[in-house]
Amino acid sequence: MNSEEYKRVCARISLDAIRSNYEGIKQIIRDNTKIMAVLKTDGYGHGAVPIARELEPDEKLYGFALATAEEALILRNSGIRKPLLVLGYTFPDAYEELILKDISFTVFREDMLKDLCEVVRNLSSTEYRYRAKVHIKIDTGMGRIGVKPDDSGLAFVKEVLSHEELFVEGVFTHFAKADEKERTATEKQLSLFTDFTDRIRDELHYEIPIRHASNSAGILAYPEANLDVVRAGIILYGLWPSDEVPKDRIALKPALSLYSRIIYLKEIEPGDAVSYGGTYVAKSPRRVATISIGYGEGYPRALSGTADVLIGGRRCRILGRICMDQLMADVTDVPGVAMGDRVTLIGTDGAETISMEELGSLSGRFNYEMACDLGKRIPRIFIRHNEVVYAKDYHQDLDLI
Ligand SMILES: *Cc1c(COP(=O)(O)O)cnc(C)c1O
Numbered sequence: 001m002n003s004e005e006y007k008r009v010c011a012r013i014s015l016d017a018i019r020s021n022y023e024g025i026k027q028i029i030r031d032n033t034k035i036m037a038v039l040k041t042d043g044y045g046h047g048a049v050p051i052a053r054e055l056e057p058d059e060k061l062y063g064f065a066l067a068t069a070e071e072a073l074i075l076r077n078s079g080i081r082k083p084l085l086v087l088g089y090t091f092p093d094a095y096e097e098l099i100l101k102d103i104s105f106t107v108f109r110e111d112m113l114k115d116l117c118e119v120v121r122n123l124s125s126t127e128y129r130y131r132a133k134v135h136i137k138i139d140t141g142m143g144r145i146g147v148k149p150d151d152s153g154l155a156f157v158k159e160v161l162s163h164e165e166l167f168v169e170g171v172f173t174h175f176a177k178a179d180e181k182e183r184t185a186t187e188k189q190l191s192l193f194t195d196f197t198d199r200i201r202d203e204l205h206y207e208i209p210i211r212h213a214s215n216s217a218g219i220l221a222y223p224e225a226n227l228d229v230v231r232a233g234i235i236l237y238g239l240w241p242s243d244e245v246p247k248d249r250i251a252l253k254p255a256l257s258l259y260s261r262i263i264y265l266k267e268i269e270p271g272d273a274v275s276y277g278g279t280y281v282a283k284s285p286r287r288v289a290t291i292s293i294g295y296g297e298g299y300p301r302a303l304s305g306t307a308d309v310l311i312g313g314r315r316c317r318i319l320g321r322i323c324m325d326q327l328m329a330d331v332t333d334v335p336g337v338a339m340g341d342r343v344t345l346i347g348t349d350g351a352e353t354i355s356m357e358e359l360g361s362l363s364g365r366f367n368y369e370m371a372c373d374l375g376k377r378i379p380r381i382f383i384r385h386n387e388v389v390y391a392k393d394y395h396q397d398l399d400l401i
Contacts, residue, residue: 006379006391007340008292009260012347013046015054015384017253021238024250025219025230026060033226035060036085036212038233039075040067045298045371046237046256047380049078050390056082062210062229069094072103085135085170089145095119095132104133104169108146113160120165135170135210136160138196140189142176149173149196157200170210170229171197178217178225179242186218190225217241220249239356239367254356256371257347258299258378262311262339264290265331274328275320280305288319289331291343296324298375299345300363307362309343312336313350 025035037055039048048066052075055061063083066072069091072084085104092115098105099119107113116132123130136157139146147153160168173193177185190213197211212229214222219230220241234241238254268288274280291309295301304322308315309329316329331337346354360370376394383389 006381006393007261009258009297009378011046011374011378011380012257012259013050013380013382014253014255014257015050015382015389017238017255018046018051018054018236020253021236021250021255022055022058022061022232024252025232025235028223028249029219029230030223030226032228034062034229036062036065036083036229036231037236038065038087038215038231040065040071040087040233041372042071044234044237044239044368045374047382047392048075049080050382050392051236052078052080054384056080065231069098069103073097073101076101076103083133083169092119096123099123099130099132102133104135106137106145106172107134107160107166108137108139108156110156110159113163113166117163117165124165131165131167133167133169134160135172136168136208138171138173138193140173140192140196141185142174142189144174146173149192153196154199154203158204161204161206168206168208170212171200171208172210172212172231175213175215175218175222175225178215178221179245181244183221186222186225189213190222194227215241217245220245220247234368237371239371254347256356256374258293258345258374259347260291260293260343260345262289262331262337262341262343263292263326265337265339266290273320275304275323277321280320285332286319286330287332287334287337289316289329289337289341289343291327291329292325293343293345294323294325294327296375297377298373299327300359300365300370300373302363302365303359307359308354309345310347310349310352310354311341311343313352315352315354 042048043051065085065087067088072086096119120130120132137146138149147156175186210229211227214225214230216235218225238252268282268286272282301322307318312334314334316331319328356367356370360367379393381391
């Protein structure tokens, strides 16, 4: 598959960059800590399956974390064998399939335990007894999901352990502020968590195999929170969790670049307006390029008139409102510009770079959201050693029935 096939718009995902970020994470975590690569929202908009295939063989790679049952099934059905954990609540209609496919659940609700046990009993026969693998979620301060690290939480853990239909594979918590300079809150969360897992060991006499707490920010700023596994999300893609994390411990390479093409060029005169609402009016003669990408691709309309694109190694300002399928940019200062020229919306062209962080903050999003929102109309091309090794065109699998 040739990336030139995708002329209108395309995202290039460098598997070399992902590999390099992954190796960087390996360098800074403890020898006996493993990595759970977080591939939710289709790998933060990058494409989960090829990334999972790239990382799966590494012995430091424990497995993958997803947000939903559907995301986990996509990886399992693509041939991924390593552990898969659904980080959020899983609705009962998915239990049977997930148990059959050996996908692990996050548990924190009593009713979930009952429902899981019932499905396990129904599936099991005298020849084969199934078990549902679970990770117990502890809320040490995120205030989202999880049982409290107190007596009530301990009673929940005890109950989980009492069901032979369940196998407690892990226990974990999630940091709310590990990406901030102020350390007290995260230190408190970590000590609440480790004190609680000590109580499980001492009072319930059970050593839960895998304790995990750190997200990307935790990996960068809290080596003491490595524990058995770390959950690496945003840094795997070469993006920073925030501006406040230490950036000297790892050299991140952004994996995604976003390209489009100039589909039309014209000269406009002073007084001429561009795009819906005529919010841009030329003050001097301008050369304007129309580019075949818009908010239909998830390129935020909030960037209208404020963001740049790169053409011929130069920054060109977007003029007027971004449309659903097209946007216009000022190419007056780009020598030799021509229809068909490549436009870089995210990435590097010559000496200029536009980062996910830049567009995320200009659009009132942040880099995570900017990446996740890149739409299904953008084909993803995966590159290893300068060669296209995989391409994903979402137009080909949008049907549900
Ligand atoms: C998304 C998520 C992560 C990964 O977070 P990053 O900041 O991208 O590393 C880890 N753990 C949980 C529970 C998550 O929801």
